[in-house]
Amino acid sequence: MSQYSGKIVFFEGKCFTGRRLEVFGDCDNFQDRGFMNRVNSIRVESGAWVCFDHPDFKGQQYMLEKGEYPDFQRWNGHNDHMGSCKPIKMHGEQYRMELFEGQNFTGQCVELCDDCPFLQSTGFSKNCLNSIKVYGDGAWAMYEEPNYRGRMYIVERGNYCAFTEWQSENPNIQSIRRVVNYF
Template sequence: MRIGRHGVDFDSAVQSMRYILADYMKPEVTLFEEADLKNGNSIVLNSAVPNLESRGYKTVTRSIKVKSGVWVAYHEEHYSGEQYVLEKGVYRTTIAGEDQTSQSSPIRPILLEAVGGNEAQFQIQAYNGIDFQGESVEFVTELPSLPPLQPNAFKVLRGCWVLYDEEDYSGCQYVLEEGHYPDLDSLGCLSGKSIRSLKPIISDFSTPSIGLYSLDSFEGQELILTEGASCLKKIGYYQYPNSVKVNSGT
């Protein structure tokens, strides 16, 4: 299947497919003339560009860095020809085995569709049996105390949610993105615990920033993060954070 300027040409069978996990941040991508993101001619984009030459980028693209969002690069002008989906990450060489992209190759971000006026922005279903069996109840807003359902499985249909094993949004937290959670183990819920309250996460579209402090009241050794860190020691922070300040983002 090829998508051209005159529509879709089904010249072969679709062999595989998957859904795209898009983030909520403002899209940003950098195109580089050289491979491995080397210094040289480059351009930073935040919106769709039907022709790169119109933005003064009259060169080929040999490496790409997607800082945020999900982008689609096209092989021909006006968003036509073969497509290459670029998710967050670094592409140090050409994409999809191509020798190079055309000077005029367009690129655009995939934007999240706004929720309609009659649709809930957040939606989660709770079941009292594992594997989505038994009685169920649906929530579209926060609830400081769950009804006596004893939920053991969840389906997150819209948005992201935080579940708590105590009432009034206290105790251990379990962050759930859109998807199916057939039992409490799939949440990471501790043995012997149950879910007692829940609320949706209101997305912050600004650039994320968080401060970690080794002492209470935002004092002591400070570490400011603007992106995820799998291990604080690997980035030279050996303290145990005793206070946290979220500057922006979630």
């Protein structure tokens, strides 16, 4: 198994019943594999995954770590739609990111190396995060509300010049945590 692979199994029915789809890497469209976009339970056998409610890695994001999710409420889903998924790429154990108030890495900057349940507690004056640089080895989950709640976005190593680059519709981020569940 490669460093970025894992295994996730999607089920049409609740409590792991009905038709199933096993995925071991990026899957940009469940329908291309003969599986409808209706998912009511999920079993993550290894790795950490980001799943999307639309094909082509679009729409609402859900982070799923190793474990069982017998119904869509367990992954904070609003319905049973799921269209694509991919493993979260993690390279090691070093986490570091820089957060910027303005687009293109301008304005106030704060560095994080650990989880942060409330971004303003770091001295970041606003809850508007417009650009970020992700360094190190790991992926991060960013949330629109404090204490890791609300809409979530996964970011991995790289530069994000604007909030639209992590598929957000607005720059509101209030909590951030490391993705640490490997296999």
